[in-house]
Amino acid sequence: MPSALVVDDDLSQRRLFQRVLERDGWGVVAAESGAAALEAFSQGSYELLLSDINLGDMNGIDLARTILQKQPQLRVVLVSGLPQNLERAKSAGFTACLLKPFVLEELWRLVRA
Numbered sequence: 458m459p460s461a462l463v464v465d466d467d468l469s470q471r472r473l474f475q476r477v478l479e480r481d482g483w484g485v486v487a488a489e490s491g492a493a494a495l496e497a498f499s500q501g502s503y504e505l506l507l508s509d510i511n512l513g514d515m516n517g518i519d520l521a522r523t524i525l526q527k528q529p530q531l532r533v534v535l536v537s538g539l540p541q542n543l544e545r546a547k548s549a550g551f552t553a554c555l556l557k558p559f560v561l562e563e564l565w566r567l568v569r570a
Contacts, residue, residue, distance in 0.1 A: 460484040461505040461568075464494040464520065465536075466513045470557075474507055477561065478568070491515035498524055503531065505568060510537040510546060518549050534567045 461483045465471040468489070475485045486501060488494040491512045506524055508517035521533045535546045538557040546554050553567045 458482060458484045459504045460486070460502065461507055462494060462497055462501075462503045463487045464489075464491070464506070464508040464512065464517065466490060466509065466511070470509065470536075477564065478505075478507070481565075481568075491517075491520045494520055495523065498527070503528075505532045505534065507534045507568070508536065510535055510542040511539070518546050518551065521551065522549070532568075532570070534564075 461478050463471060463474045463485055465474065466489055471487045471489065475487045478485050486497045488497050491514050506521060508520055510517040517535050521535065525531055533551060534553045534555060535551050536555045536557060537543055540556060543554040543556055553570065555563055555567060
């Protein structure tokens, strides 16, 4: 079973991503902050990082960069409700970006790529 690390400081969004991925056969660990995500990453192995860009303690772009230094093959999907955040992510080299609100097909296209 593939595993995903889902990071969002919004509980409802975190639960939504978790449920959707679990229904598709993913094992999911959910974290509410960048620090919690780094702790979870240090204790497990993941194929996917699905993270909001605006986190309370750090941003998802920096989180992804930090994790990719240790696991360069990790698939990363960054999510935000603000188009300018997605432009920042794309400028930083992240191409799998999702604008909230989204339809599930958009999420699947990025997760299953």
